[in-house]
Amino acid sequence: QQQVKQSPQSLIVQKGGISIINCAYENTAFDYFPWYQQFPGKGPALLIAIRPDVSEKKEGRFTISFNKSAKQFSLHIMDSQPGDSATYFCAASMRNNAGNMLTFGGGTRLMVKP
Amino acid sequence: DVKVTQSSRYLVKRTGEKVFLECVQDMDHENMFWYRQDPGLGLRLIYFSYDVKMKEKGDIPEGYSVSREKKERFSLILESASTNQTSMYLCASSRTVNGNYGYTFGSGTRLTVV
Numbered sequence: 001q002q003q004v005k006q007s008p009q010s011l012i013v014q015k016g017g018i019s020i021i022n023c024a025y026e027n028t029a030f031d032y033f034p035w036y037q038q039f040p041g042k043g044p045a046l047l048i049a050i051r052p053d054v055s056e057k058k059e060g061r062f063t064i065s066f067n068k069s070a071k072q073f074s075l076h077i078m079d080s081q082p083g084d085s086a087t088y089f090c091a092a093s094m095r096n097n098a099g100n101m102l103t104f105g106g107g108t109r110l111m112v113k114p
Numbered sequence: 115d116v117k118v119t120q121s122s123r124y125l126v127k128r129t130g131e132k133v134f135l136e137c138v139q140d141m142d143h144e145n146m147f148w149y150r151q152d153p154g155l156g157l158r159l160i161y162f163s164y165d166v167k168m169k170e171k172g173d174i175p176e177g178y179s180v181s182r183e184k185k186e187r188f189s190l191i192l193e194s195a196s197t198n199q200t201s202m203y204l205c206a207s208s209r210t211v212n213g214n215y216g217y218t219f220g221s222g223t224r225l226t227v228v
Contacts, residue, residue: 009154034216043118043204043219044157089157100145100208102217106156 004092006105013112019077021108023090026071030092034102035064035075038087047088048075080112117141120205120220127227133192135223137205144210146188147217148172148180150201157204163188164210195227 006023013019023033034049050057050064050073057064063076077084087109091102121136139146147162149172159172161180169180177199181189188207192199202224206217 032216036217036219041222043206043221044217045219046216049216100210101147101159101162102208104157 004090004103004105006090006108008108009106010109011111013077013080013110015080015082015112015114017080017112019080019084019110019112020074021088021090021110022072022074023092023105024070024072025092025103027092027094027103028071029094030103032093033064033066033073034091034093035062036089036091036104038089038107040086044087044089077110080110082112082114085110085112118205118207118218118220120203120223122223123221125223125225127192127195127225129196129227131192131195131227133195133225133227135190135192135203135205135225137188137190137220138186139188139207139218140186141207141209141218142185143207143218144185145208146182147206147208148178148188148190149204149206150174151204151222152201160190192225197227199225200227201225 004025035047036044037047038044048059061078066073089107090105093102118139127133145164148160149157163169163182179191202222204222205220208217
C-alpha cells in the first residue's frame with residue numbers, strides 16, 4: 001500500500017525559529033513531492049513542490065530538502081512567523097497514476113509563538 | 115483567478131436525509147476528488163474521477179456516491195446521512211499532464227448531521 005508518513009503531528013516554534021517537518025515514503029516510483037499549507041476554515045493550498053532530480057528547492061523562507069536514497073523529504077520554514085501557523089501536509093504522486101492521485105501524509109499542526 | 119468552488123461553506127442536515135455536495139472547477143481539469151478531513155485523521159479520499167462519467171472509489175467510499183455528468187462539476191452524495199458523516203469535506207481538481215500534478219482545493223464544506 002502506498003504510504004507517506006509525516007512527523008511530527010504537532011509542532012510549536014518560537015517566532016524567528018526554524019520549523020522542520022519530515023516525511024518518508026515507500027514507493028520509489030513517486031516523482032512529485034508537494035507540500036500544502038492549510039489555514040483554519042480554508043482548503044489546503046500548494047506551498048512548494050520538488051522532483052527527485054534535485055536535492056533542494058527554496059522559495060522565500062520555505063525550503064524542501066530531498067534525500068532520494070533515504071526516501072525522505074522535509075520542509076524547513078526559516079524565520080518562522082505567527083502567520084505561518086497552519087496545518088502542513090506533505091504528499092507524493094507519480095506519472096501514469098490514474099488521476100495523478102496524491103498520497104498525503106497525516107498532517108502537522110504548526111504553531112508559531114510570538 | 116482559477117478556482118474550485120464548493121457550493122456551501124456550512125451545512126446542517128438531519129439523520130437519514132439525502133445530501134448533495136457540489137463542486138465546480140473552472141480550470142478545465144480532467145481529475146476531480148472528494149476528501150473528508152477529520153481531526154487527527156488527515157485527508158481521506160472518498161471518491162475520485164479522471165474523466166466525465168468515470169468514477170473510482172477511494173479509501174472510504176462507504177455511505178457515499180458521486181456523479182460527474184460534466185467535466186467541470188463533481189458532486190458528492192450522502193445517500194442517507196448519519197452523524198458519523200459530520201466532517202469537513204474538501205473537493206480538489208488536477209490536470210492529467212506530465213509536469214505539475216498539484217491539486218487545487220476548494221474552501222471546504224463543513225457538514226453537520228444532527
